[in-house]
Amino acid sequence: xxxxxxxxxxTKAYYCVECGKCTSACPLSRFGDYSPDRVVERALIGLPVxxxxxxxxxxxxxxxxxxxxxxxxxxxxIRRVRSIARDEREQGICAHGELFSVMRLLARPSxxxxxxLYWISKDxxxxxxxxxxxxxxxxxxxxxxxxxxxxHTVEIARSTVKILNKLDVEPVVMNDEVCCxxxxxxxxxxxxxxxxxxxxxxxIKSRGARKVIFSCPEGYRxxxxxxxxxxxxxxxxLHISEFLAERIEEGTxxxxxxxxxxxxxxxxxxxxHLGIYDPPRRVLSAIAPNFVEMASNxxxxxxxxxxxxxxxxxxxxxxxxxxxxxxxxTGAQIMITTCPKCLIHFTCHMSNRPREYNLKIVxxxxxxxxxxGLEETTE
Amino acid sequence: MTVKSVLVIGGGVAGMQAAFDxxxxxITVCLVEKTLSIGGRMAQLDKTFPTNDCAICILxxxxxxxxxxxxxxxxxxxxxxxxEGEVGSFKVKILRRPRFIDEELCNGCGDCARxxxxxxxxxxxxxxRVRSGAYIPFLQAVPLIYALDRExxxxxxxxKVVCGKDAIRYDQKPEIVERTVGAIIIATGFDPLDPxxxxxxxxxxxDNVLTALEYERLISAAxxxxxxxxxxxxxxVKRIAWIQCVGARDTRxxxxxxxxxxxxxxxKEAILTREHHPEVETFIxxxxxxxxxxxxxxxxxxAKDDYGVVYIRGKPGEIREKEDGTLELFYSPYSDKVEILDxxxxxxxxxLIPSEGVDVxxxxxxxxxxxxxxxxxxxxxxxxxxxxxxxxxxxYCQAPRDIPECIAHGSAAASxxxxxxxxxxxNGKSQ
Numbered sequence: 034x035x036x037x038x039x040x041x042x043x044t045k046a047y048y049c050v051e052c053g054k055c056t057s058a059c060p061l062s063r064f065g066d067y068s069p070d071r072v073v074e075r076a077l078i079g080l081p082v083x084x085x086x087x088x089x090x091x092x093x094x095x096x097x098x099x100x101x102x103x104x105x106x107x108x109x110x111i112r113r114v115r116s117i118a119r120d121e122r123e124q125g126i127c128a129h130g131e132l133f134s135v136m137r138l139l140a141r142p143s144x145x146x147x148x149x150l151y152w153i154s155k156d157x158x159x160x161x162x163x164x165x166x167x168x169x170x171x172x173x174x175x176x177x178x179x180x181x182x183x184x185h186t187v188e189i190a191r192s193t194v195k196i197l198n199k200l201d202v203e204p205v206v207m208n209d210e211v212c213c214x215x216x217x218x219x220x221x222x223x224x225x226x227x228x229x230x231x232x233x234x235x236x237i238k239s240r241g242a243r244k245v246i247f248s249c250p251e252g253y254r255x256x257x258x259x260x261x262x263x264x265x266x267x268x269x270x271l272h273i274s275e276f277l278a279e280r281i282e283e284g285t286x287x288x289x290x291x292x293x294x295x296x297x298x299x300x301x302x303x304x305x306h307l308g309i310y311d312p313p314r315r316v317l318s319a320i321a322p323n324f325v326e327m328a329s330n331x332x333x334x335x336x337x338x339x340x341x342x343x344x345x346x347x348x349x350x351x352x353x354x355x356x357x358x359x360x361x362x363t364g365a366q367i368m369i370t371t372c373p374k375c376l377i378h379f380t381c382h383m384s385n386r387p388r389e390y391n392l393k394i395v396x397x398x399x400x401x402x403x404x405x406g407l408e409e410t411t412e
Numbered sequence: 413m414t415v416k417s418v419l420v421i422g423g424g425v426a427g428m429q430a431a432f433d434x435x436x437x438x439i440t441v442c443l444v445e446k447t448l449s450i451g452g453r454m455a456q457l458d459k460t461f462p463t464n465d466c467a468i469c470i471l472x473x474x475x476x477x478x479x480x481x482x483x484x485x486x487x488x489x490x491x492x493x494x495x496e497g498e499v500g501s502f503k504v505k506i507l508r509r510p511r512f513i514d515e516e517l518c519n520g521c522g523d524c525a526r527x528x529x530x531x532x533x534x535x536x537x538x539x540x541r542v543r544s545g546a547y548i549p550f551l552q553a554v555p556l557i558y559a560l561d562r563e564x565x566x567x568x569x570x571x572k573v574v575c576g577k578d579a580i581r582y583d584q585k586p587e588i589v590e591r592t593v594g595a596i597i598i599a600t601g602f603d604p605l606d607p608x609x610x611x612x613x614x615x616x617x618x619d620n621v622l623t624a625l626e627y628e629r630l631i632s633a634a635x636x637x638x639x640x641x642x643x644x645x646x647x648x649v650k651r652i653a654w655i656q657c658v659g660a661r662d663t664r665x666x667x668x669x670x671x672x673x674x675x676x677x678x679x680k681e682a683i684l685t686r687e688h689h690p691e692v693e694t695f696i697x698x699x700x701x702x703x704x705x706x707x708x709x710x711x712x713x714x715a716k717d718d719y720g721v722v723y724i725r726g727k728p729g730e731i732r733e734k735e736d737g738t739l740e741l742f743y744s745p746y747s748d749k750v751e752i753l754d755x756x757x758x759x760x761x762x763x764l765i766p767s768e769g770v771d772v773x774x775x776x777x778x779x780x781x782x783x784x785x786x787x788x789x790x791x792x793x794x795x796x797x798x799x800x801x802x803x804x805x806x807x808y809c810q811a812p813r814d815i816p817e818c819i820a821h822g823s824a825a826a827s828x829x830x831x832x833x834x835x836x837x838x839n840g841k842s843q
Contacts, residue, residue, distance in 0.1 A: 048663075062748075
């Protein structure tokens with residue numbers, strides 16, 4: 034089947050009646066001309082889908098899919114169109130230089146060895162084999178790439194391990210873990226994505242893990258929704274917030290109350306893509322009695338402005354600014370998020386405008402570890 | 413031996429028509445209605461499309477004709493709880509819920525309602541008006557017999573003191589009565605969908621986002637504001653937008669069907685608004701206008717040409733409330749652009765869904781529902797016949813349809829039920 038026909042059929046794009054609901058809710062279209070239904074319509078009437086900005090600008094945040102009453106999966110449509118564009122040697126503009134090259138490099142049989150576990154400090158208890166595995170994702174890489182923003186993303190990984198240790202879990206962590214391939218997949222580069230996926234599945238199986246815990250929503254989404262299309266595996270997948278919410282239910286977690294008002298930003302992958310809205314809120318409201326919601330929350334959340342590192346532009350900055358403004362309006366000075374990329378994007382935006390925001394973006398895991406009385410590792 | 417009697421479940425416009433047709437043919441009918449009054453959803457409407465006839469003016473005589481007919485027994489505040497037997501002879505048990513007022517003695521004077529100190533939101537008025545704890549749901553209710561809301565009652569005893577007929581019965585118990593009938597007609601109608609789950613429109617959070625049925629009560633001369641359209645804080649309204657297909661044609665909650673009436677009732681409500689308040693601007697945001705019935709397209713044309721109703725093609729993706737309570741609608745009128753419409757009231761034309769409890773009723777009757785909980789037809793060529801012989805269906809509970817269609821469907825079901833109880837050759841089965 035022709036790839037575009039397959040994209041239309043698989044995403045039910047043929048149901049589109051051009052009611053314009055997606056366009057009116059799209060975060061991009063608020064700041065520039067962008068219309069998902071028009072892109073779909075061009076494809077439906079057989080016009081060539083040009084690999085232009087309409088293809089690469091989409092945030093794939095899923096707001097359109099969430100409100101579409103006809104069940105059209107626009108983010109997936111765009112993902113498939115990007116894969117067609119790649120066949121024509123077109124690609125989006127990566128905002129962070131050579132990040133994609135690193136991902137593709139890791140997928141090669143000749144990949145150089147990684148030193149992926151450099152962040153494991155003496156206070157952390159981890160194993161090489163066992164039931165429960167922690168999929169760290171790109172945190173050790175981001176820690177180096179985004180140091181200039183004052184971010185220490187390995188603290189997220191450390192906090193996750195500390196939380197697990199405190200709950201009597203010694204997770205498996207893998208030095209031969211590779212990138213989950215999320216960003217390649219969403220930029221239409223399927224072959225290296227598949228090689229990365231196969232490596233991850235193979236390594237996890239070799240550790241005998243039955244349960245894989247994630248801190249990163251993108252990795253979680255990729256394992257949960259995309260890997261099953263290509264690979265067979267039967268381990269249980271869980272986000273750390275779901276793991277914690279279960280333990281809270283059992284009454285086995287103790288928190289120190291944090292009185293400061295806090296708010297929570299739903300990342301698109303954890304929220305709209307996977308429907309996980311309650312577990313992080315259950316955990317946060319157990320810690321912070323002054324938890325407040327932003328004006329747009331849960332399925333109506335605003336986006337952090339970019340996904341897959343592609344086309345971070347002035348629109349993306351405006352989207353970010355709008356979300357941060359909503360955060361400021363809650364009166365909370367702490368905005369918590371579960372996604373390292375939301376953390377990076379918001380922090381980056383604020384670092385250029387230090388006077389505009391009285392807000393600190395705090396990773397979920399770091400916040401929770403603090404509330405569990407776990408000390409930060411000093412380097 | 414076929415019993416020459418029919419049970420009709422549901423006292424709305426379809427059920428009443430069926431009951432009346434049967435009664436006129438000399439067949440005895442037991443009409444069972446769940447609420448305190450017959451009349452159904454049509455009684456809540458101000459006007460009907462496409463003629464702008466006063467709904468209750470047409471309906472009230474029909475209600476009286478039914479109630480006073482010598483061949484019709486009307487059991488209100490009642491529900492069918494079990495059915496045994498087969499076509500020709502169904503044994504039916506009916507639960508009669510207590511009104512706590514003697515139905516024989518009450519003369520509807522309303523003294524109990526006047527002394528009752530309780531204030532309770534009236535469901536008939538879509539919770540927009542307060543009624544007393546002793547009440548009839550609306551002025552033209554049939555039968556005109558009061559009921560006590562014992563769940564909210566503070567047991568002061570005042571109603572008993574003032575009742576000149578000594579009709580108050582605090583210790584009244586539910587009662588089960590039995591009837592034997594040859595055939596059954598179901599006409600349980602619809603409920604409007606609660607749009608709170610469609611979070612992009614903020615119903616329940618924003619004060620001035622209403623449902624169409626709520627607006628119908630507001631615009632009704634007999635409604636809580638006497639037909640004067642005001643915002644929740646009592647201020648005058650200047651600009652109103654209607655949004656079509658809210659929760660209907662929506663695959664997210666398995667409701668892909670068209671409700672068949674919302675293009676027209678939005679048009680009607682906009683026309684009425686312009687008649688009541690010519691200075692109010694009205695906008696209808698539609699996906700596509702489905703003006704398929706007789707006089708429908710002309711009705712829309714009149715709305716545009718004679719009343720200045722503005723139709724906009726585009727389904728809003730978001731509503732935001734500003735600090736002064738006005739609302740911003742984001743929509744895209746068939747372009748790459750997003751437009752913002754500023755209004756001070758939004759009316760959601762919500763999906764209409766089969767009434768609450770149809771699943772239980774279907775089990776009681778031993779018949780099937782379709783995937784959206786409408787009563788299933790045995791086959792499409794017998795449009796009143798359910799999956800069980802001798803049980804027929806009429807009105808919205810079978811499929812979306814408007815008032816005249818519901819009435820026609822009621823008559824159709826009545827004629828099939830008539831065949832059965834008069835010993836017709838088909839015995840309730842299709843050919």
